[in-house]
Amino acid sequence: MKYGESTFDILYLVFAILAGIIILARQRNRSDVLMGTAALILGIGDSFHLIPRVLNYFLDYDFTWYLGFGKLATSITMTIFYILVFLLYKNVYNKDDKTTKPIGIVILILAVLRIALCFAPGNNWFTGEGSILWAVLRNLPFIAIGGIIVILYFKVRKEDRSLCRLWLYTTLSFVFYIPVAIFASILPILGMLMLPKTVCYILILLSFLRKQKAS
Numbered sequence: 001m002k003y004g005e006s007t008f009d010i011l012y013l014v015f016a017i018l019a020g021i022i023i024l025a026r027q028r029n030r031s032d033v034l035m036g037t038a039a040l041i042l043g044i045g046d047s048f049h050l051i052p053r054v055l056n057y058f059l060d061y062d063f064t065w066y067l068g069f070g071k072l073a074t075s076i077t078m079t080i081f082y083i084l085v086f087l088l089y090k091n092v093y094n095k096d097d098k099t100t101k102p103i104g105i106v107i108l109i110l111a112v113l114r115i116a117l118c119f120a121p122g123n124n125w126f127t128g129e130g131s132i133l134w135a136v137l138r139n140l141p142f143i144a145i146g147g148i149i150v151i152l153y154f155k156v157r158k159e160d161r162s163l164c165r166l167w168l169y170t171t172l173s174f175v176f177y178i179p180v181a182i183f184a185s186i187l188p189i190l191g192m193l194m195l196p197k198t199v200c201y202i203l204i205l206l207s208f209l210r211k212q213k214a215s
Helices: 002-025 030-058 064-092 097-118 132-155 166-183 188-214
Strands: none
Touching: 002 030, 002 188, 030 064, 030 188, 064 097, 064 132, 097 132, 132 166, 166 188
């Protein structure tokens, strides 16, 4: 199992980072910049957690601190990722500030709250002692951001063929993520749900690549 999961994690990181580099290298408009930056943030952010996870399988060393730091870093970068996905929505679908500014403000407030909660001592990131209470608290604003993104992209799903399923991939990613984020500390087997969650991210990145190709 450790070989299969480790191989999958490494391939995912390589793909995400390469996708970001490719999109930015070929960028011709603001949408490309947003998609490329989002892909890089996704790949680099997840590497803080996945690399220690892979090393933990093969090295006789206590990676508790590094795994905790990785989870903290990933929590922040994923929040930034969805902010960029919102900005992509505005840019691709030509949504003016008058209609999207209130939504953007709400997302920004939720993102700041999410990041602030992630830094709270009660999370016990570096000791490996997870807290269900703090897992719920820090993920509530994140789930709200995800819900807003899903609704926005669902409403415009027929307007752009390349991004038409982004709402679905985002929905599924949260469906797989929530049980892990909240209950994995008491039921570690739930961590396996991170694999299909990662597949959803891969599908989002493939949508980005298709979007750039179609532009």
